[in-house]
Amino acid sequence: MNRLGISAVSALLLLISHSALAQWNLNLPEGVTTISQNVHELHMTIFYICVAIAVVVFGVMLYSIIYHRKSRGAKAANFHESTAVEILWTIIPLLILVVMAIPATQTLIEMYDTKEAEIDIQVTGYQWKWRYTYLNEDVDFFSILSTPQEQIDNTQTKSENYLLEVDKPLVVPINTKIRFLLTAKDVIHSWWVPELAVKKDTIPGFINESWTIIDKPGIYRGQCTELCGKGHGFMPIVVKAVSKDEYQAWITKESKLQAAAREVKDMSFDELMVQGEKIYKSNCAACHQVNGSGMPPVFPALKGSAIALGDIKAHIDIVLNGKKGTSMSAFAEQLSVSDVAAVVTYERNAWGNNKGDMATPKQVKQQKESGK
DSSP: OOHHHHHHHHHHHHHHSHHHHHHOOOSOOOOSBHHHHHHHHHHHHHHHHHHHHHHHHHHHHHHHHHHTOGGGTOOOOOOOOOHHHHHHHHHHHHHHHHHHHHHHHHHHHHHTOOTTOSEEEEEEEETTEEEEEETTTTEEEEEOBOSOHHHHTTSSOOOTTTTOOBSSOEEEESSSOEEEEEEESSSOEEEEEGGGTEEEEEOBTOOEEEEEOBOSOEEEEEEEOSOOSTTGGGOEEEEEEEOHHHHHHHHHHHHHHHHHHTSOOOOOHHHHHHHHHHHHHHHTHHHHOTTSOOBTTTBOOOTTOHHHHSOHHHHHHHHHHOOTTSSOOOOTTTSOHHHHHHHHHHHHHSTTOOOOOOOOHHHHHHHHHHTO
């Protein structure tokens, strides 16, 4: 066997091997909700109709090419116009479209039926994180990429869920109708979790609706599917579905934790630095870099900067309110006063800045309330 033949056989064996087939995932996921399964069934129904049409059309073409070729003595018919043929090629496609439209319409109507939801959750897109507000519950938090920067910089082995990990997942109960109210704070994003069959654009100034009922406990991952800027690839979604009892226990615990976080407590310099480093890596490092060097001119350096070494009130103000005309976001809604105090203190004393001062939670609260 020549080299070409060996290559062809090797390729064939590779294609039919179980390990190769296990990596082929060309179809839609069936998902873990009734809607996602209905979407999958609709997809397969339309697919089989298209296959049947292809078989008939190409079958007739192949038959005609083989049995009506010139070498068999076939002669081309000479005719023009046929009322019967024109009626047939109009009516048959119309009937096929009607057959396809009926199940598609039923599925779409079901997908848009958000009535009688038991839980309402507002999903707000930010560059580049998600905010989840449980309406009628005292729970409201941001969900941020938690993949270590070392993995992104290729200095550490990448985890199984690389760029699909968050610090706080969206926790929901199973066997419960959940309505999502989706909007955005800055630019258009898109909230997509394929196994739930939920994909909706989040648009500033508008509220879109979607819903789900998850049948199985588990963790389901998704991503923003709108090109929303530099950090688009760092905006994952993680939904954790748990039992109703576990969900209620989580809601109770989370509401208490958030109430405690809103309390203003005195913190030492060392406590501020430890917490500030954590907050900085989660919220600031993507733009200003872990070492504070930034990516000028769009994302200025904080190491040795006028902001980090200048007036502390101005530093707090830019963290709270952002800076118009730049990519610097306002963090007043995203971070607690303790978190703002911590990250400001960290930025003023990390990377050799060594300013020696510190922002206190009380100071941040006063400045936030006064608006100055």
